[in-house]
Amino acid sequence: MSKTGRRDVDLPGAFAALALSPEDIIHEAAGIPSTQVSRKRDIIVAGEHCETVFINHAGWLFRYKILHNGNRQILDFILPGQVFGLQACLFESSLYSIATITDVSLSMIPLDMIERMAERSPELVKALFRSATCEAAILGEHLIDASRRSARERIGHLLLELFLRLKSAGLVEGMSFEMPLTQELISDAVGLTTVHVNRTLRSLRDAKLIAIDGSNVTILDFEALSRLCGFENGYLGEAARKHPTGMNPPRRATADD
Amino acid sequence: MSKTGRRDVDLPGAFAALALSPEDIIHEAAGIPSTQVSRKRDIIVAGEHCETVFINHAGWLFRYKILHNGNRQILDFILPGQVFGLQACLFESSLYSIATITDVSLSMIPLDMIERMAERSPELVKALFRSATCEAAILGEHLIDASRRSARERIGHLLLELFLRLKSAGLVEGMSFEMPLTQELISDAVGLTTVHVNRTLRSLRDAKLIAIDGSNVTILDFEALSRLCGFENGYLGEAARKHPTGMNPPRRATADD
DNA sequence: CGCGGCATTGAGGCATATCAATGGTCGTGG
DNA sequence: CCACGACCATTGATATGCCTCAATGCCGCG
Numbered sequence A, B: 001m002s003k004t005g006r007r008d009v010d011l012p013g014a015f016a017a018l019a020l021s022p023e024d025i026i027h028e029a030a031g032i033p034s035t036q037v038s039r040k041r042d043i044i045v046a047g048e049h050c051e052t053v054f055i056n057h058a059g060w061l062f063r064y065k066i067l068h069n070g071n072r073q074i075l076d077f078i079l080p081g082q083v084f085g086l087q088a089c090l091f092e093s094s095l096y097s098i099a100t101i102t103d104v105s106l107s108m109i110p111l112d113m114i115e116r117m118a119e120r121s122p123e124l125v126k127a128l129f130r131s132a133t134c135e136a137a138i139l140g141e142h143l144i145d146a147s148r149r150s151a152r153e154r155i156g157h158l159l160l161e162l163f164l165r166l167k168s169a170g171l172v173e174g175m176s177f178e179m180p181l182t183q184e185l186i187s188d189a190v191g192l193t194t195v196h197v198n199r200t201l202r203s204l205r206d207a208k209l210i211a212i213d214g215s216n217v218t219i220l221d222f223e224a225l226s227r228l229c230g231f232e233n234g235y236l237g238e239a240a241r242k243h244p245t246g247m248n249p250p251r252r253a254t255a256d257d
Numbered sequence C: 001c002g003c004g005g006c007a008t009t010g011a012g013g014c015a016t017a018t019c020a021a022t023g024g025t026c027g028t029g030g
Numbered sequence D: 001c002c003a004c005g006a007c008c009a010t011t012g013a014t015a016t017g018c019c020t021c022a023a024t025g026c027c028g029c030g
Helices: A023-031 A086-090 A111-120 A122-148 A151-168 A183-190 A194-206 A222-228 A238-242 B023-031 B086-090 B111-120 B122-148 B151-168 B183-190 B194-206 B222-228 B238-242
Strands: A034-037 A042-044 A052-058 A061-066 A072-078 A097-100 A104-110 A176-178 A210-213 A216-219 B034-037 B042-044 B052-058 B061-066 B072-078 B097-100 B104-110 B176-178 B210-213 B216-219
Touching: A052 A086, A052 A111, A061 A183, A072 A122, A072 A183, A072 B122, A086 A122, A086 B122, A104 A111, A111 A122, A111 B122, A122 A151, A122 A183, A122 B072, A122 B086, A122 B111, A122 B122, A151 A176, A151 A183, A151 A194, A151 A216, A151 A222, A183 A194, A194 A210, B052 B086, B052 B111, B061 B183, B072 B122, B072 B183, B086 B122, B104 B111, B111 B122, B122 B151, B122 B183, B151 B176, B151 B183, B151 B194, B151 B216, B151 B222, B183 B194, B194 B210
Parallel strands: none
Antiparallel strands: A034 A104, A042 A097, A052 A104, A061 A072, A061 A097, A176 A216, A210 A216, B034 B104, B042 B097, B052 B104, B061 B072, B061 B097, B176 B216, B210 B216
16 A cells, blocks of 8 residues: 555655665766765755756755745755755756755766766656655645644654654664754744744653654654554555545544544 | 746746646647546545546646545645646555546546657656646645644635636636635635634735635735735745845855854 | 525634743863 | 853743634525
8 A cells, every 4th residue: 555666665655765766876876976065054045046966875954945934944854865956957946945954975966967867767767756756745744744733743743754764764773763853943844833842842752652862762652653643554545445435524523533 | 037947927936837738748638538527526536546647627626635533634726737647646556635626627648658658758758747846846835834824824825826826827817716615625725724714714805905706706915915925026036036046035044054 | 495515703712822031061262 | 171152952921823612694406
């Protein structure tokens, strides 16, 4: 149900293929030296054009936008193994900015090189397409997060998402992972106040669902956390199948069925 | 600055290319008869696979997902001229459902036909890519809506977005357009209660920003509405042109400082 | 004529925002 | 080694925007 057909990981479809590091690209771009960028630097600035596609080998980045009132909305986090920057290439000017959180190691691939490669390899095209689609899927999840979930749900969901994505990248140890995010970054990602993020994290800790030690996060009770924030394992299909024809499902079934 | 390079419409980059109806496809698929579907029908159901790409010629649809608690989140609306269903093709199973709001007229194009055409036409590939990217951009805007904007802002933003998208499809008359949405659909799209949507619409009407007569919506004061909901005029190209190097204001210059 | 879908309005409660202050940690310079 | 400032986490008190529950009205349709 949640297979992507390519990397058969046991993850919700949305995440499985995103971190897909198109080996084709990486291999092909082997000649390109990787670039080091230090933390808190802008890589792509909204409004500027860009002719480069990036591959992130190590470190965290995030995609964001500054709103008219000065608020910052973080659209998603970019983890190791991810490709980014295609959107900026396709538009005259990038819609969003991308900045580093930690020190990162990147490959910068000129757009025309991608194009040349794409002509020879339909596989590559599909891989890129899939990656773009996955990005959209994650955005969709975040949209649901922001508009329909409570603070606990949003943060729990974010933690689970990061855990699973890092897991698929082989970057977790047991149930723990490194999360180099300040509470301010989290708040800008989930659309809450730093104050409230703090309180919510505390309440999750008090509930023994997670543990936090510095930047190290441990999921203490995966099951309970998933339940709490509606991270349905295999969330595709279940609800939909119950209402095969109906777009008018018993929505607002106030009580959870 | 907000041009897409293809259809030089005076619209925010995000919308400009979305309604791009790849003439290539339409022309090529001329042999395919268009199908009529009546209102309130599911076209694609989340969790099922799909081997067809659709072009919407007339009518409104929407992409949605039912959450575990029975809530329905609407991700976006699909207007005339739009292509949809590619995501469902790329995943083993579709992440979202798509249903009609009004009666619609669709072209259904088998995936393998798309693939064959794509091999011959890099242009088509680019067009599809651009369309997918635009979809993601709209999702991004909706994400910002939901997480950072007030009720008035969200609804104002939705109305402006629909207005501009319909305008680019030639479906507005002056400042008015037909909006076949119930308040419940609106509430599921912007993440509010129907009750609150109702109150907010009233307050927008009282403020003489919009007028509503049945399903006919009129933007009375485009400027004021844009300002109200942070629909940066810059977005429309104006301010963007004023800040040729960047649409992002001078705040928060580097990631976070 | 009655019923179902949709819009509208009121009253009260809760989750999150806002404002304000404190404490801990780390790097840096004296 | 200590003093200091920058940055981040934490906590309390209060305000408010949106939700929830509940009721009424309107209109089209069988």
